Structure formats: C-alpha cells, structure tokens
Amino acid sequence: MGKRKAVExxxxxxxxxxxxxxxxxxxxxxxxxxxxxxxxxxxYGEFLRRIEGVSKKMLTQTLRQLERDGLLEREIHDTVPPxxxxxxxxxxxxxxxxxxxxxxxxxxxxxxxxxxxxxxxRRAVNATISEG
Amino acid sequence: MGKRKAVExxxxxxxxxxxxxxxxxxxxxxxxxxxxxxxxxxxYGEFLRRIEGVSKKMLTQTLRQLERDGLLEREIHDTVPPxxxxxxxxxxxxxxxxxxxxxxxxxxxxxxxxxxxxxxxRRAVNATISEG
DNA sequence: CTGCATCCCTGCGGATACTG
DNA sequence: CAGTATCCGCAGGGATGCAG
Numbered sequence: 001m002g003k004r005k006a007v008e009x010x011x012x013x014x015x016x017x018x019x020x021x022x023x024x025x026x027x028x029x030x031x032x033x034x035x036x037x038x039x040x041x042x043x044y045g046e047f048l049r050r051i052e053g054v055s056k057k058m059l060t061q062t063l064r065q066l067e068r069d070g071l072l073e074r075e076i077h078d079t080v081p082p083x084x085x086x087x088x089x090x091x092x093x094x095x096x097x098x099x100x101x102x103x104x105x106x107x108x109x110x111x112x113x114x115x116x117x118x119x120x121x122r123r124a125v126n127a128t129i130s131e132g
Numbered sequence: 133m134g135k136r137k138a139v140e141x142x143x144x145x146x147x148x149x150x151x152x153x154x155x156x157x158x159x160x161x162x163x164x165x166x167x168x169x170x171x172x173x174x175x176y177g178e179f180l181r182r183i184e185g186v187s188k189k190m191l192t193q194t195l196r197q198l199e200r201d202g203l204l205e206r207e208i209h210d211t212v213p214p215x216x217x218x219x220x221x222x223x224x225x226x227x228x229x230x231x232x233x234x235x236x237x238x239x240x241x242x243x244x245x246x247x248x249x250x251x252x253x254r255r256a257v258n259a260t261i262s263e264g
Numbered sequence: 265c266t267g268c269a270t271c272c273c274t275g276c277g278g279a280t281a282c283t284g
Numbered sequence: 285c286a287g288t289a290t291c292c293g294c295a296g297g298g299a300t301g302c303a304g
Contacts, residue, residue, distance in 0.1 A: 020245060021238035022163065028154045035150075044266055055298055060267060070248025081265050082304080091244055098237045101230035106153035112223055113152060116202025176286055187278055192287065213285050214284080 024069060024095075029054055029062040031099065034088065037072065038096060041087040071095060156201060156227075161186055161194040163231065166220065169204065170228060173219040203227060 025031050032051050036042050042050075047059055054062075063086060066072045071092035077083040088096075157163050164183050168174050174182075179191055186194075195218060198204045203224035209215040220228075 018163070018167075018235050018238050019160065020242055021234055022160045024245075025234075026158050026160060028151065028158060031150070031154065056267070057299085058297065061297090068249055068252040069245050070252075071245075076266095079265095082267095084266060091241060091248070094241065095237060098230070098233035101233045102153055102157075103150050105227060105230045106150050109223060109226065110152055113156075113201050113203075116223070117200055120200040120202075188287070189279090190277065193277090208286095211285095214287090216286060 024066075024071070025099075027062060027065070029058050030066060033059075033062055033066060033086075034071070034092065034095065034099065037086060037088045037092070041075070041085040043086070044084050047086075066092070156198075156203070157231075159194060159197070161190050162198060165191075165194055165198060165218075166203070166224065166227065166231065169218060169220045169224070173207070173217040175218070176216050179218075198224070 029051070032054070033047060036047055036050055044059070044063075047063075048054065048056065051059070063072070063074075067074055070089060072086050073089050075085045075087065077085070161183070164186070165179060168179055168182050176191070176195075179195075180186065180188065183191070195204070195206075199206055202221060204218050205221050207217040207219065209217070
C-alpha cells in the first residue's frame, strides 16, 4: 500500500494550525505589546508611550485582538481618572517562550542578514547602473 | 551609578533588532515558503502548486525578499525549458529552529485560543443583543 | 485617562496579459 | 517554465475629534 510518493497535489501548508499563530504575531504591534507586558501589568497610556509609533487606534485594536485570543486580561479600576491595566494570562506568558527563541535568533543573526541585504542592494544598484 | 530605575522615557521596543525579524516573518507567504523548502530545493512552479492561494506576484516578491535577506539561494539551470531552484541557505535553515518552536506552541495551544475566541465572540454577541 | 467613531489616503495584493 | 508589467479594488492603518 502506501507509497504513492508521487504527485502530492497540494501539500497546502496554508490552512494548518500555523496560520492561527500568524494571525497573532503577523502584527508587529501585537508582538511589541506582549513584550511590553512581560514585566507585569501595563496601562493604556503606558503602551502609548513605550511603543514608539503606535497610534491609539492600532493599540486598542491590537489589545482587543490579544484579549479575544485569551492572551491578556483587562483589569478595570473604577477610580475617578479611570485606570485600566493589561496583563498577560498564563496562555499569553507561554507564548513568550517561543517568542524568546525568535528574539534570540534575531539578535544572533542580525549582522548576517544586514550584510546579506547590503550586498544584495549593492549588486542591484550596480546592475542598474551598468544597464545605462 | 546606575539605579535610576524611575522614568524610562521610552523603552521603545520598536526599532530593536526584533523588528528585523518581524520584517521577515510578518508575511505569511515567507513562512510558508520557508517551510516548503525545508525538505530540499523547490522550483518556482512547485511553490505555486504547493502553497495554496499564493499568486505569482506575491510568490516572486516573497522569494526576492528572502533572497535579499540571505535566507535562500537561487540556482538557475540554463536548460531549454528554464529551470530555477530555490534552496535554503544555512542561515535560512537556522531560522527553522525557532520557527519550529512557534509551530509547536501553535499546535499545543490552538484549542485554548479557539476557545477563548469563541467565548469572547459569544459574549460580544450577547452584549449587543441586550443593548437592544 | 481610556477609548470609540469618522475621514481619508496609501499601498498590499489579486487578476490578467505579455516576454525571454 | 519563470518571471515582469499594468491595472485596480479594497482594507489597513494614520489623524483627528468626541465621549464616558
């Protein structure tokens, strides 16, 4: 039986469980937000200040998304200036582990990627020039 | 020295080395392409067939990006029907390791995330209804 | 302070057709 | 077979203003 090693019509990695993960981390804001919470609860305005370049719209959107996926908890303090704290759930914290592997890779291989990029771009420029 | 534990004007995780990694893997096509090459060299048309839903435009774009970052090599066979093979460089292969951690996490926690999502959505619907 | 609503514009990315 | 070029729709996401 089996074998049939040929064809493999479409291995279609597309709709596997991995796509779920992509939905989560494909947004850079999501990853940055998770990292911001690594040290403990974070307030809304704190995110805004710590994550450079994020807009209120994107921050709220990202936070909601993470909450929806059960990665963080929203804690509302009914004080007079309203205060809301966001903290990672255990599920969210568990995601930090593989994330850290990625970060480690990034730090270790950053120079190589940069170099490869520069080489590539340099070659591209030369090619363009020599075409005249 | 040191201490100064206060303020921390902007920890600004934004432009750290991690953003480089995000540039690479934030595209789902890039991750899928890398996985496709895990077993060895892959031809252009093979990508097209194996990665469901990818267009020629996006495929070429993704492949170029990965080549630029030194993650894959393009090998051109000057045969009569032109054949081009793409294979991971050692750098590209090294990325598979942390990627695998992510995949493992995804598979392990998929049910939890799904559940959290469903709960969240259910609550959202109820809230909408009770508002009338 | 925390957020939602609106406007608007850029560019991602799909479809199609053409070339080497 | 392996791309490149062009058109174009649509939504991601920034800026701003308002509300609780």
